[in-house]
Amino acid sequence: MWSLWSLLLWEALLPIAVIGAQVLSKVGDSVLLAAEQPPGFQVREAIWRSLWPSEELLATSFRGSLETLYHSCFLGRVQLHSNLSLELGPLQARDSGNFSILMVDTSGRTWTQTLQLKVYDAVPRPTVQVFIAVTGDAPALNTCRVFLSCWAPNTSDITYSWRREGMMDSAAGPHSLFTDQRVLSLSLGLRDKDVAYSCIVSNPVSWDLATVTPWESCHHEAAPGNASYKDVLLVVLPISLFLFLVGVFSMWHGGLCLGKKKKNDHTDEVAPETENPLV
Known part of the structure; x- marks a missing residue:
């Protein structure tokens, strides 16, 4: 001491x-x-x-x-x-x-x-979502406009960057970046069918990435068995409407049955009072 x-x-x-x-x-x-x-x-x-x-x-x-x-x-x-x-x-x-x-x-x-x-904190693996830009005009079959959104949960002090796989440098090619580089806007063509893009998240001591091939999400290139958002609406909306009508009919029918039951119960209660005893 x-x-x-x-x-x-x-x-x-x-x-x-x-x-x-x-x-x-x-x-x-x-x-x-x-x-x-x-x-x-x-x-x-x-x-x-x-x-x-x-x-x-x-x-x-x-x-x-x-x-x-x-x-x-x-x-x-x-x-x-x-x-x-x-x-x-x-x-x-x-x-x-x-x-x-x-x-x-x-x-x-x-x-x-x-x-x-x-x-x-160690950087967690990010999540990348692909959004297809849809306009009122008929889309061209050989082009696709996409937005790639990258997000890493519960982590601060991280930076975002994008890389086009197969290129020598880390640039993502012709693109636009938004919201601190978390969103990447791309115009894809037929030559980009197999091109993958990686979102890289990093801090001074760790990094991780997630990779997607955005052309696979373009609606006009949807693979067999993978419905586009229009196909999904054509199926989901009629089914939803049918289920809604079934629910309304069930509620209406249940109300009728409940009303008849109450009427019968009331009749059963009144009948003994009007009955005359035998002398």
Whole structure:
């Protein structure tokens, strides 16, 4: 305990050198916060702390004796190595914050290093939907206008991009992008029948993609057994109307039956009162 208080006193009284760095990782992984020492710096004491969002003691070293048995939000998830680097993991989203190591050498010099840890969620696989642009004019059989919509759930700090598969670069060819590149507008021709497009979602530590072949969704190229939206309407609307009429008829018929039953019950109740007893 005396060693710890003396170390904190050194930090308050002596000039220190500060180095800022950023370390990126993702939820579930482990990260190593590397301690760097200036040339000729012989460490006698060292202390690791979290500075933000709360200040907590994480680990200490005194003359080579390592100690990590401190109560903190990293309890059971922290390891201090012999080179004074601190390993944290498995990481949680709330572990993002600032960390520092204060070192004192055998001659009384101090050295402080600060690190900023940023923990990201792993990017989930996105969902791509294909929408066909329909106009009042008869569509040309050799063209198709589509909109590709990409969405990744429950994730922040991600970016969207599109790639036309089979091309050397990441460009999607002639296109228009909307809503932070989440929607891609394309004009397809017969030469694009087998062309696939991928939506790529990424953050600084992970990425994933989903791929579709948009021409397959064009109504005039619907495969056998795959109805277009017009065919679906032609089938669904008559069936819906029939079911609606059946429901109305059932309600009407049920009402008639209920009325007859009530009338019969009323007749049964009145009949005994009008009956004359035999003398």
